[in-house]
Amino acid sequence: MRIAEAWRVALDALRANRLRSTLTMLGVVIGVGAVVALISIGTGTKRQIEQQVEGLGSNLLLVVPGRLDPGAAPTVSTMTMDDVDAVTRVVGDRSRVAVAISSGETVRAGSRSAFASMQGVLETTPSVFVRRLDRGTYLTRTDIATGRRVAVLGAGTARDLFGDRDPLGRQITIGGVRFRVIGTFERLGQSLGVDRDGEVHVPVTAAQRLLGTDRIDGLAIRAPDRDRIAALGDAVVAALVKRHPDTDFSAVTQEQILGVLGDILGVLTGVLAAIAGISLLVGGVGVSNIMLVLVRERTKEIGLRKAVGARPRDIGVQFLLEAVLLTTIGGVLGMALGVTAALLVDRLTPVPAAITWWSLALAFGVSAAVGIVFGVVPAQRAGRLDPVVALRTE
Amino acid sequence: MTGAPAIVATGVTRVYQLDGVAVPALRGVSLSVEPSDYLAIVGTSGSGKSTLMHLLGALDRPTSGTLLIGGRDVATLGAAEMARLRNETIGFVFQSFQLLARTTARDNVALPLVYRGLGRRERRERAAAMLDRVGLGHRLDHRPNQMSGGEQQRVAIARALVTGPSVLLADEPTGNLDSATGRSVLALLESLNAEGVAVVVVTHDRDVAARAHRRIVMRDGEIVRAEGAP
Numbered sequence: 001m002r003i004a005e006a007w008r009v010a011l012d013a014l015r016a017n018r019l020r021s022t023l024t025m026l027g028v029v030i031g032v033g034a035v036v037a038l039i040s041i042g043t044g045t046k047r048q049i050e051q052q053v054e055g056l057g058s059n060l061l062l063v064v065p066g067r068l069d070p071g072a073a074p075t076v077s078t079m080t081m082d083d084v085d086a087v088t089r090v091v092g093d094r095s096r097v098a099v100a101i102s103s104g105e106t107v108r109a110g111s112r113s114a115f116a117s118m119q120g121v122l123e124t125t126p127s128v129f130v131r132r133l134d135r136g137t138y139l140t141r142t143d144i145a146t147g148r149r150v151a152v153l154g155a156g157t158a159r160d161l162f163g164d165r166d167p168l169g170r171q172i173t174i175g176g177v178r179f180r181v182i183g184t185f186e187r188l189g190q191s192l193g194v195d196r197d198g199e200v201h202v203p204v205t206a207a208q209r210l211l212g213t214d215r216i217d218g219l220a221i222r223a224p225d226r227d228r229i230a231a232l233g234d235a236v237v238a239a240l241v242k243r244h245p246d247t248d249f250s251a252v253t254q255e256q257i258l259g260v261l262g263d264i265l266g267v268l269t270g271v272l273a274a275i276a277g278i279s280l281l282v283g284g285v286g287v288s289n290i291m292l293v294l295v296r297e298r299t300k301e302i303g304l305r306k307a308v309g310a311r312p313r314d315i316g317v318q319f320l321l322e323a324v325l326l327t328t329i330g331g332v333l334g335m336a337l338g339v340t341a342a343l344l345v346d347r348l349t350p351v352p353a354a355i356t357w358w359s360l361a362l363a364f365g366v367s368a369a370v371g372i373v374f375g376v377v378p379a380q381r382a383g384r385l386d387p388v389v390a391l392r393t394e
Numbered sequence: 395m396t397g398a399p400a401i402v403a404t405g406v407t408r409v410y411q412l413d414g415v416a417v418p419a420l421r422g423v424s425l426s427v428e429p430s431d432y433l434a435i436v437g438t439s440g441s442g443k444s445t446l447m448h449l450l451g452a453l454d455r456p457t458s459g460t461l462l463i464g465g466r467d468v469a470t471l472g473a474a475e476m477a478r479l480r481n482e483t484i485g486f487v488f489q490s491f492q493l494l495a496r497t498t499a500r501d502n503v504a505l506p507l508v509y510r511g512l513g514r515r516e517r518r519e520r521a522a523a524m525l526d527r528v529g530l531g532h533r534l535d536h537r538p539n540q541m542s543g544g545e546q547q548r549v550a551i552a553r554a555l556v557t558g559p560s561v562l563l564a565d566e567p568t569g570n571l572d573s574a575t576g577r578s579v580l581a582l583l584e585s586l587n588a589e590g591v592a593v594v595v596v597t598h599d600r601d602v603a604a605r606a607h608r609r610i611v612m613r614d615g616e617i618v619r620a621e622g623a624p
Contacts, residue, residue, distance in 0.1 A: 002509065002511060005508045012496065016496060301494060304494070305505070305509075306477060306480075307480060308486070308509065309477050309482075309509035309510065311474040311477040311478070312473050314509060387453045388453050391453070
């Protein structure tokens with residue numbers, strides 16, 4: 001009953017001075033809003049990357065030269081097509097092995113040009129990774145064997161070079177060498193603000209001739225099932241090390257990539273949220289300040305309440321509730337602000353945002369906690385006021 | 395009601411510390427308030443009458459001497475117990491009414507019952523009954539700024555009485571009222587006294603003091619004269 005009265009009084013007091021209450025809340029509103037928005041954007045980005053990595057296909061092993069330790073120097077690949085043949089023998093199924101040699105190239109078609117990532121690949125790429133064609137056909141085994149100059153365009157590159165015209169059968173040049181377009185990919189969209197549709201797939205043999213090398217950058221294997229991924233990775237790495245005794249090789253799974261990316265994004269989100277949390281702290285100090293002013297302003301009322309029987313605790317609880325009410329109302333408004341900001345970012349920019357219940361619960365809890373932490377000192381001061389002095393105050 | 399005095403002060407002193415200097419406000423006051431007393435404490439400003447009233451009302455503790463309120467020695471009570479003692483045995487009436495603005499007459503009167511832990515419904519019923527008794531049954535939902543000074547002081551008296559205290563302490567209850575209204579407020583206090591509530595009026599107004607059954611005159615923190623009998 002006393003608590004109910006305290007709520008009523010607290011609400012009444014906040015209502016009596018709307019402008020001041022609103023301004024005091026503003027700090028909390030902005031702090032909570034920033035925390036919610038940043039956590040949403042961080043979570044959204046993480047989910048998008050997870051989906052993209054998973055979208056590559058399941059049971060995937062990526063084999064690259066060098067160690068995957070953070071801080072290890074990048075290793076220049078020494079792998080050739082002979083190594084790919086050796087790996088294929090280990091895997092036992094050519095359709096499960098994909099390779100890539102990539103290079104950023106300017107691709108031209110008539111008077112138009114586009115910068116794209118040229119990928120020298122095998123005909124197996126669509127079956128190892130999940131890639132769907134929009135039009136035409138993909139490279140064939142014969143194309144690879146003969147180094148035929150045919151190309152499959154990413155959706156972005158196709159649009160840049162041909163606009164709405166059908167690119168199939170048309171000529172493009174890469175590094176001055178002519179290729180014929182035989183297919184286009186479905187659109188992939190963006191990842192971390194990078195356009196993933198700006199690519200050209202050509203036979204690995206043609207790419208090697210164009211770049212004047214016999215190396216490949218790395219290879220990917222789709223394991224038959226999940227349980228055999230680790231063993232297959234070890235076998236492939238062993239085969240490669242046997243052929244290149246001086247070089248380390250690593251085989252990583254999607255889970256490992258996701259783990260590393262997730263850790264990085266988690267830290268990034270945490271840091272951003274902590275920075276936003278500082279504004280929440282500043283908002284809390286504002287609440288503390290206003291509560292001290294309120295206690296002073298209402299000293300006479302405190303004196304009267306004490307005279308008619310309010311205990312120090314009753315007065316303290318009343319002012320504490322008032323502070324908590326201020327910050328939780330601010331917290332709810334801040335959540336609305338943060339959710340709105342996250343949705344706007346999601347809709348209007350390439351940056352994704354995902355609103356999670358736990359971030360809203362966290363924001364609400366934190367804003368209530370801010371009220372308690374920053375309300376305690378003013379509330380104690382109010383509770384300890386000497387009733388004689390308080391009554392005498394004008 | 396027993397015959398035991400509601401308040402007994404024996405050799406009570408109160409010394410304030412102002413910037414490290416000891417300022418005695420009361421220098422050994424002995425006094426008892428009987429259950430149906432009508433007592434006026436008279437004195438000029440600085441005579442110590444306000445300090446005495448704060449002590450009698452359990453708002454403050456004496457520096458030395460003993461003070462029993464409702465049979466309890468206030469020196470042994472903590473702040474929460476003092477609050478409870480005030481709530482149960484004392485009703486305050488102030489010169490400036492001390493009503494909560496933005497709060498209806500009924501809720502103002504019900505305020506002490508909040509701290510007694512009564513439910514809202516019972517609080518409202520009791521408050522309405524008490525307002526009716528002081529002649530403001532028709533003003534339940536008015537706010538202080540919608541009422542005259544006399545009405546506000548009646549609300550304050552209703553608030554002081556709603557807990558059923560044994561002593562009503564009135565500090566210059568007519569100080570902010572015109573003389574006719576002041577007389578009607580005093581008449582109300584006297585009718586309450588006739589029903590068995592001890593009334594202690596602190597005043598410097600001779601006419602107000604003259605109506606009390608007993609007068610205590612204070613000067614420089616001491617009782618210099620006591621007149622009348624309970």
